[in-house]
Amino acid sequence: MNLAGYAISDAIALPERTDYGIGVIGCGGIVNYAHLPAYRRAGFRVVACYDQHPDAAQRTAKEHGIPQVATSIAEVLDNPEVDIVDIAVTPWAQAAIARDALAAGKHVLCQKPLADTYASAVHLVELAHARNLKLAVNQQMRWDAGIAVAKQLIDQGAVGIPADSRIETSIRTPWHMWPWMANSPRLEIMYHSIHYQDALRYLCGDPVAVSSLHARWPGQPEAGETRTLTTFIYDDDRRVAIDVNHHNWSEDAYARFRLLGNEGIIEGTLGLLYDYPTGRVDTLRYASRTAPSVWHEAALSTWWIPDAFVGPMASLMTAVQTGGEPLTSGRDNLGTLQTVFAAYRSAAEGRVVPLAEITAAAS
Known part of the structure; x- marks a missing residue:
């Protein structure tokens, strides 16, 4: 293709x-x-x-x-x-x-x-x-169609440096499907946004520090956080943001990603999250800096569930x-876990947490 x-x-x-x-x-x-x-x-x-x-x-x-x-x-x-x-x-x-x-x-x-x-x-x-x-x-999620194709485009230089990358989801998550999860004091990042953090490491590289804010929804039955705003901090011009809300009761739910580089932009949607667990096929479109008004739509055909598994x-x-x-x-996944545990420490202590703190604590 x-x-x-x-x-x-x-x-x-x-x-x-x-x-x-x-x-x-x-x-x-x-x-x-x-x-x-x-x-x-x-x-x-x-x-x-x-x-x-x-x-x-x-x-x-x-x-x-x-x-x-x-x-x-x-x-x-x-x-x-x-x-x-x-x-x-x-x-x-x-x-x-x-x-x-x-x-x-x-x-x-x-x-x-x-x-x-x-x-x-x-x-x-x-x-x-x-x-x-x-x-x-x-x-x-690395094999989910939108993420997999975005990685291919990045690797071929289509966006240049992915300087401004983000995943934004505002959805209604059926936590009742997993009662043990709903009762966990660590919820959203540990069991959901861990996918986003792993995918964005895959697309954009490893950050040096993480900042994260966590919140609940008024009256929510779940024990842990269900709204988070997490930033990956790099030692260069790259930045990553992950903004998530699991209590969007409205009809305006969305799950989207955007990778804006100095040479091009990728935008897409995460189809699974529009009707979990059935979902739909992702979307992805691309435009170059030289022709920013000309969007190229990818004809994606595989699904997160079950294909990406x-x-x-x-x-x-x-x-x-x-x-x-x-x-x-497992070794690569240590990098994802560093961002996860740094996010929880950041939210608890109200500060930016270098990933080196997480690795040092385990040595």
Whole structure:
């Protein structure tokens, strides 16, 4: 596909070999409407599943044709057909399962956040490295069509330096779908804007500091913050802003991104957030500085759910084959977690927080 002379594609690249055995631990909603439909489309082989609620595992296995319903996590890890463990459990349970999976010699795909402390995340990364295993994090927004194509345009120089980049969402989020999440004292950034912070790191590079303001909505039932305004600060002319509200009751909801550089501009919408979890296809348009009134529209065709969920698993499989690192490796994800924990410290202490503070605390 061509856009204003630049080669773009929202197709997700698959590895040469796709028959690695996948064992899924956790059979909740997101696994059933995102992970497993994506894996089926890609031709991935899921060989086992487990859930702490046996009925959930049985239903998932029946719906998605999974041959083994394990009665314990150990049973999944002992299965010689399982090469990769896809962990999809509550965050406080994830780290221990990941450690056990790595100890069993399995490659691991974790969900975000990788861990609830930076030190715990570093430990998982070091453990995977010591065992020569691959650890990836399911930051699948990087494969969402609008973000993926924006990255391709940036890499080809279409915008020049992305000096003013932002994601702005004002939506009504159905937190009731995840009661444990709604009860978390850390909510919006830890479980939602972590995607934006990861995507903007991917598009614009790593900041040196973060500033963040957090607020609630009047009378909200959720325990944690549901409105945030976060800024990435760089050591040059780049700036990133993320402005989020999850309590927009009006009909004027929006979820959009804009990347303004010294040579061009990219604008788009995040289709998933207009009707979660069904969503719609993203939009993206581009204009150059030399012809600012001429907009070029990309004909995007893939969806965040389920299509983008192919990306992290495909990237992990590629890393297993080549000996390289997944795009969203655990080590890379430490950079995203630095921005997350810096944002919470910034909001709590009312100041700009250098990322070096977060890394120093874990050393």
